[in-house]
Amino acid sequence: xxxxxxxxxxxxxxxxxxxxxxxxxxxxxxxxxxxxxxxxxxxxxxxxxxxxxxxxxxxxxxxxxxxxxxxxxxxxxxxxxxxxxxxxxxxxxxxxxxxxxxxxxxxxxxxxxxxxxxxxxxxxxxxxxxxxxxxxxxxxxx
Amino acid sequence: xxxxxxxxxxxxxxxxxxxxxxxxxxxxxxxxxxxxxxxxxxxxxxxxxxxxxxxxxxxxxxxxxxxxxxxxxxxxxxxxxxxxxxxxxxxxxxxxxxxxxxxxxxxxxxxxxxxxxxxxxxxxxxxxxxxxxxxxxxxxxxxxxxxxxxxxxxxxxxxxxxxxxxxxxxx
Numbered sequence: 001x002x003x004x005x006x007x008x009x010x011x012x013x014x015x016x017x018x019x020x021x022x023x024x025x026x027x028x029x030x031x032x033x034x035x036x037x038x039x040x041x042x043x044x045x046x047x048x049x050x051x052x053x054x055x056x057x058x059x060x061x062x063x064x065x066x067x068x069x070x071x072x073x074x075x076x077x078x079x080x081x082x083x084x085x086x087x088x089x090x091x092x093x094x095x096x097x098x099x100x101x102x103x104x105x106x107x108x109x110x111x112x113x114x115x116x117x118x119x120x121x122x123x124x125x126x127x128x129x130x131x132x133x134x135x136x137x138x139x140x141x142x
Numbered sequence: 143x144x145x146x147x148x149x150x151x152x153x154x155x156x157x158x159x160x161x162x163x164x165x166x167x168x169x170x171x172x173x174x175x176x177x178x179x180x181x182x183x184x185x186x187x188x189x190x191x192x193x194x195x196x197x198x199x200x201x202x203x204x205x206x207x208x209x210x211x212x213x214x215x216x217x218x219x220x221x222x223x224x225x226x227x228x229x230x231x232x233x234x235x236x237x238x239x240x241x242x243x244x245x246x247x248x249x250x251x252x253x254x255x256x257x258x259x260x261x262x263x264x265x266x267x268x269x270x271x272x273x274x275x276x277x278x279x280x281x282x283x284x285x286x287x288x289x290x291x292x293x294x295x296x297x298x299x300x301x302x303x304x305x306x307x308x309x310x311x312x313x
Binding site: 032033034035038039085088089090091092094104108109110111112113114115116118119121122123124125126128129133 | 158159160161163164168174196197198214215216217218219220221239240241242243244245248251
């Protein structure tokens with residue numbers, strides 16, 4: 001159990017983001033300066049392995065079915081982190097005809113990291129908070 | 143091979159390049175646009191920031207005897223328009239980037255500034271006192287006591303200004 005809580009897998013989905021948050025996420029994950037893997041988490045390519053879901057972008061009408069598909073494939077329990085202003089409240093795109101967000105319409109969000117885009121340090125903060133929730137969830141999960 | 147050796151020796155001497163952020167201090171650029179800081183004594187509740195905010199994050203509401211300036215960070219896009227257009231310089235963007243929060247704080251993740259109204263010395267109507275910076279801009283190059291002017295409402299201030307002009311013309 002302790003090994004599971006120490007090394008959760010991250011999965012990232014872009015639901016119509018402008019790529020700003022994705023670049024910051026890539027920075028957080030890949031370059032050694034803000035190494036998010038120090039916290040024990042690793043990126044995975046498949047939602048079936050994921051424990052923490054990172055969502056960027058307001059939920060556009062085009063990307064909504066893909067988000068629902070990913071949410072179905074995630075193993076229970078999972079933690080959802082909204083990266084950027086868009087998934088938390090749709091930001092400047094609010095009330096647009098092609099936006100079906102925000103994210104908490106579809107799934108119970110645990111951590112929000114607003115910012116346009118958030119700083120890599122803020123994303124690390126969010127992932128650290130998500131890890132706390134993940135530990136609690138896996139302990140309570142029976 | 144020599145390139146690799148150079149990097150290896152440099153890394154040995156200089157230590158790791160990783161920013162020790164969640165466990166240690168981090169660096170912040172001076173021009174980073176982070177959370178807002180609203181100076182309630184400078185703000186005159188003119189609603190310019192509410193008008194220019196592209197995402198509608200700023201709301202100014204009227205309460206009993208005060209205006210409440212609220213900024214909701216979950217829709218703020220940190221563009222800095224409010225700071226740029228603020229006529230009195232009451233809004234400043236700080237370098238505070240700590241925005242991650244749990245879902246139960248989603249609607250309470252705001253900064254609030256309360257702008258209190260005062261009573262006019264002459265006619266006893268309630269009004270928001272003008273800030274020093276605004277008065278300095280309006281009465282630029284005119285020899286007049288600004289602290290005295292702050293006590294009067296816009297109507298009475300207009301009257302005083304007209305009387306002064308009248309006196310000046312008679313001289």
